[in-house]
């Protein structure tokens with residue numbers, strides 16, 4: 376699919392290039408995001424509603440969230456779920472790329488420079504503007520993997536332990552809950 380590319384930025388007109396935050400700014404951005412996510416999703420059980428809302432709120436506060444979204448476990452592979460950004464891959468096999476590795480290991484991965492990874496095996500390029508990323512596993516209350524959450528930045532070294540701590544907390548608070556209404560088979 377082709378996008379309407381802004382010649383000044385070399386990226387689609389609806390996306391801005393990423394800007395990294397220092398730790399103080401990062402902490403403030405996550406605290407604000409979490410307050411909004413908890414308020415807006417209070418009493419909500421629907422998995423897709425939660426995913427779409429988390430994407431929107433985080434993308435509003437995190438200026439290095441160039442691509443943000445969920446890949447859901449479906450028929451023993453990952454299938455793209457709610458996201459904001461340029462066109463994502465539709466299916467990812469377990470073990471392939473960063474998302475597939477996180478689905479296999481069930482551990483968060485931070486990649487400071489995705490172009491150092493072996494393309495097609497260790498990393499799958501959906502958009503060549505992505506330079507760093509974090510992928511967090513998403514579990515249900517029975518500790519079963521239901522998705523992975525992927526945030527990509529268009530600059531290097533955007534993600535660190537602060538992102539990991541807050542993003543893991545958001546996933547736990549929103550998905551490791553009673554009465555989650557699921558839309559994918561698992």
Ligand code: SME
Nearest residue numbers: 463472473474498499501
């Ligand atoms: N980079 C990911 C693929 C998903 S997209 O970047 C949206 C990966 O290597 O798993």
